[in-house]
Amino acid sequence: MNDSIDFEKMGGLAPAIVQDNDTGEVLMLGFMNAESLALTQKTGFVTFYSRTRKKLWMKGETSGNRLEVLYASTDCDVDTLLFRVRVQGDGLVCHEGTRSCFTKELPVAPRPSAAEVKR
Amino acid sequence: MNDSIDFEKMGGLAPAIVQDNDTGEVLMLGFMNAESLALTQKTGFVTFYSRTRKKLWMKGETSGNRLEVLYASTDCDVDTLLFRVRVQGDGLVCHEGTRSCFTKELPVAPRPSAAEVKR
Numbered sequence: 001m002n003d004s005i006d007f008e009k010m011g012g013l014a015p016a017i018v019q020d021n022d023t024g025e026v027l028m029l030g031f032m033n034a035e036s037l038a039l040t041q042k043t044g045f046v047t048f049y050s051r052t053r054k055k056l057w058m059k060g061e062t063s064g065n066r067l068e069v070l071y072a073s074t075d076c077d078v079d080t081l082l083f084r085v086r087v088q089g090d091g092l093v094c095h096e097g098t099r100s101c102f103t104k105e106l107p108v109a110p111r112p113s114a115a116e117v118k119r
Numbered sequence: 120m121n122d123s124i125d126f127e128k129m130g131g132l133a134p135a136i137v138q139d140n141d142t143g144e145v146l147m148l149g150f151m152n153a154e155s156l157a158l159t160q161k162t163g164f165v166t167f168y169s170r171t172r173k174k175l176w177m178k179g180e181t182s183g184n185r186l187e188v189l190y191a192s193t194d195c196d197v198d199t200l201l202f203r204v205r206v207q208g209d210g211l212v213c214h215e216g217t218r219s220c221f222t223k224e225l226p227v228a229p230r231p232s233a234a235e236v237k238r
Contacts, residue, residue: 015148019143019145023143024138026136029136029194040227041228044228069227072225075213075222075223076214076223077220078223080220101196102199103192103194103195104195104197105191106192106193108160108163108188108191110163
């Protein structure tokens with residue numbers, strides 16, 4: 001059922017965004033190959049392909065913070081994946097002990113509307 | 120100011136997630152090299168590096184749907200970027216005429232809690 005995903009653009013991988021279904025918070029980004037996507041779809045838990053370890057890994061399998069998929073989609077180019085999830089366990093997805101991995105702010109030129117930012 | 124981002128893991132690029140600041144909706148994913156990130160930070164508008172066209176492109180520069188950055192961050196591995204934006208113009212980010220590029224649902228094994236999904 002993954003025939004439609006374009007894994008070739010990135011040498012067999014596609015970026016996979018993980019978003020908290022309730023809060024909308026973007027939690028992390030990992031990569032999937034066809035096999036890890038198939039496992040994610042079959043098990044209902046996000047399973048990535050680790051580029052550094054060159055193996056499949058179900059996120060949270062050891063920590064207990066598995067990512068239960070509530071809704072999955074792909075984009076117009078069918079080369080990126082988006083998973084809306086419920087985090088199991090203590091909900092701390094990042095190995096640094098935070099809910100989201102995106103904790104490091106980057107400076108951007110201030111614009112008038114920047115004051116309205118919701119954080 | 121981009122010295123901290125690890126572009127090398129992906130041959131000079133980093134995935135860049137774009138999220139609507141008000142709704143939390145994930146709108147699209149593109150790629151940035153160091154130059155496009157620097158331009159994004161300097162101008163306050165999301166500027167990608169197109170892998171297919173091999174050139175920089177400020178998203179929405181011609182359509183008017185530019186992506187005004189309200190908040191930018193990177194993750195624990197400093198190899199992925201996240202931009203919370205306000206879409207200018209008619210707000211239709213996707214070239215297919217939708218707000219988000221993630222419109223194609225993928226099947227996932229049904230789980231008990233899937234009934235609670237917010238769409």
